[in-house]
Amino acid sequence: KENAIKYGIADSAAMANGxxxxxxxTWSMKGTxxxxxxxxxxxxxxxxxxxxxxxxxxAAAHGDLQKYFQMEGLTYKLSPHRISGRVPVGTDSHTxxxxxxxxxxxxxxxYGNMQDPDVFVDYYTLRMVRNIRFQFSGFASELIDNARNATDSIVRQEKFKKAEEILDRCFEVMPLSNVAPDDAVYHYLVRHYFDLKHENPEDAELGEKVDSIARLLVDKRLEDLAYFAGLDGNWTGKQLKEIGKSLYHLELLRQSSIPEEVMTKYRIAQQNxxxxxxxxxxGILYGTDYDQLLVDMGQQLNRMMRETKGDELKERYRExxxxxxTFPPELVYGWMPYLFQ
Structure with a gap:
């Protein structure tokens, strides 16, 4: 213990937080x-x-030992603290x-000048980009969670501000204009921005920044959906997973853009x-052609099922x-209730 403190391996902030x-x-190893x-x-x-x-x-490659790993950006440091699992109640997270x-x-x-339009970020580079964005997202999420748990208003605001600066940095060095959005990670980054907006609704500058980034992503996903809705039945079947991904991402953006109290008010009014x-x-999808694209997509998927030849292929599509x-179940049930019978 003395060496861990003396040589700066222990996390002093984590220790101060309990x-x-x-x-x-102690950890277990399974298999070979x-x-x-x-x-x-x-x-x-x-x-x-x-x-x-x-x-x-x-980290998962090291099995149960990872409960002592603490991230410092893109590498895990072995920590003398148990980072995950038995964490004292009421303390911050220190992943x-x-x-x-x-x-x-x-x-x-x-970051390799990825913000420069003259730099081409190819599919191979995007594999590393995904990891970098994932760590940005995880860190921002932890800062936001710890801010919400803070009892000191100054600490709370400092952590929210840090989270905003981290997100700003991520979008600055890997902008959507030059670095394509990867799977769900990019959308979760936007969700964290919305979390900050909901925590501070009076910050007009923050709200405008968040909405402008989200709309770029919404436009991209709606464009994808319009393309998928125009495919013939054969090609639609080959793109089912990509279609489902676009739908899930749009739903994530929609839900993230709506404050919880607003969504609760909507549900109560609808029930009554x-x-x-x-x-x-x-939310952020208001005023777009999202509804019409959902109608077109539902018709396209039904047409695909009617025109598909062969029971084996049809069953694969059903699965x-x-x-x-893969697909938001409420949408599929609305389009094709017979699949669930």
Whole structure:
């Protein structure tokens, strides 16, 4: 313990927040071991906590040991704290070392000029971009959660401000205009922006910034949906997973853009058969042709099922359409209730 504190391996902020240094690190290993596992065991058996140990890549590859990993941007540092699992009630989350991660993202990391329109970001580079955006998103999410849990108003505002700066930095160095949106990660980044907007609705500048970014993404997904709705039946079947992805992303943006109290008010009014404001339901999608595209998409999918030859292929399409992880189930049920009979 003394060395972990002396050499700066322990997270002082986590300790101040009530997260203790463990007496010992215990973890389980399942299945077989390979040479790299033996190397890690040997390293830890002789570790005296005088210098940090970092792991790059997928933390899950190290199994149960990852509960002692703390992210510092793009690498995991072995921590003397139990970062996940048995965390004291009422304390902040410390999946990320806040000060080091913030400094790395804001000041230390170089991003390869991806914001430059003369730099081409190809599909291979996007694999790394996805990981970078994922860590930006995770860090912003943790800052927002810790801000909401803060009892001190100054600490609360500082963490919200840090989260906004982190999101601004992410969109500055990897803008949508030059770096294509990846799967769900980009949309979660926008959702965190909406979280900040809902926490501070009086900040007009923040609201305008969030809405402008979200609308760019909405326009992109609506454009994709319009393209899919115009395909013939054969090609529609080959793009089912991409169609489902676009629908899920649009739903994520819609729901994220609506404050919880507004959505609750809408649901209550609807249940009581009272007049409702459509803007309370559609949020950022209000005023777009989203509804018409949903109608077109439903007709297209029904036409695809009618025209598909072969029971095996039809059954494969049914499985994809009924999968809750691929398509929003409420949409599919509205379009094709016979699939669920």
């Amino acid at each position: 997260l203790p240094i463990e007496d010992e690190l 071991m390979i040479k790299s596992d033996l190397m890690v065991l040997d390293l830890l058996a002789h570790y005296d906590w005088t210098r940090p140990i970092y792991f790059a890549g997928n 990320f070392n806040e000060s080091k991660t913030y400094d790395n993202f804001m000041n230390n990391f170089a 058969n009272q007049d409702v404001d459509e803007k309370d339901y559609y 994809i359409l009924r999968s809750k992880t």
